[in-house]
Amino acid sequence: MKLNKLKIGKIETSGNLLLAPMADVTNLAFRLLCRQNGADITYTEMISADALLNRNRKALLKGLSSPADRPFGIQLVGSSPEKLREAAIFIEDEYKPELIDVNMGCPAKRITGTGCGSALLNSKTAVYEIISEMTAVLKTPVTAKIRILEREEKTLEIARLIERAGASALTVHGRKAKQMYSGSSDLAAIRAVKRELSIPVIANGDIRDEESAEATLDFTGCDGLMIGRAAIGNPFIFKRIKHYLETGEKLEVNRQAQQLEDLKTYVALLEEYNLCSSTNVRMHAHWFTKGLHGSRQIREKINNLKDGKALIELIGNYSQPK
Structure with missing residues (x-):
């Protein structure tokens, strides 16, 4: 059995399958559907810290949850440590999620062009300040999601900074930002991060079926799997993977x-x-x-x-x- 419990901060789940935050995809209804199919933790689509602080209606709706959607995380995107801290305080008070995540991995130009997402990885100071500013004032565990960098040592340096700043877990997408979603996820790079840190590390990228899920867990030794694009229009993937990891057998389904x-x-x-x-x-x-x-x-x-x-x-x- 490869389906293990996952503990992030004080949050403990019976399994280790997470739904990735995805823009225009992971609304409350979709999160609930994935949860019904076996997702153990779900994340909202990324929410702009600036939009939240301006009480933008669309941004406020993205944080909507329900008792059936637990435990869940809210992902914030921004570049200012102060604004991210204030937005996180608002989220903690207003929505009371189990986790608050910082987007440090989105490669889209509309995000990186404003210094957010994967662009943050170019500044060790910004990475450390953002996480430390949030963990200093929040009771809610803070997590981060990153992409790998050109050199492994630079990726490990960023990962160590995130842990040192007080993050409770780290998700690593095994592609560089410039790859967008082309090529393959680098499992060796994810494994290197897992071996470097003491906090839980979640593997993300190219987890699309039972075999890739098992192979990713086996090779990286990660504490959990985050499934993104493969779940779009296909939330049943969580049930398939969970069943396979628990039994070693595939579900027969139409x-x-x-x-x-x-x-x-x-x-x-x-x-x-x-x-x-x-x-x-x-x-x-x-x-x-x-x-x-x-x-x-x-x-x-x-x-x-x-x-x-x-x-x-x-x-x-x-x-x-x-």
């Missing part, structure tokens, strides 16, 4: 029927939490129907729908050929 069922549940959750108006339902529906028989036709119908209830009705009347 993938297309499961996709439809997950889509119906997802839209129902959006309706339940009044998130349809703030979520690109069509975009998510397209992800969920990828690979389905007649997917082009069903996507055309989805594009003409006005609300979530109409989408549920359409999906309810749609069945895959045997």
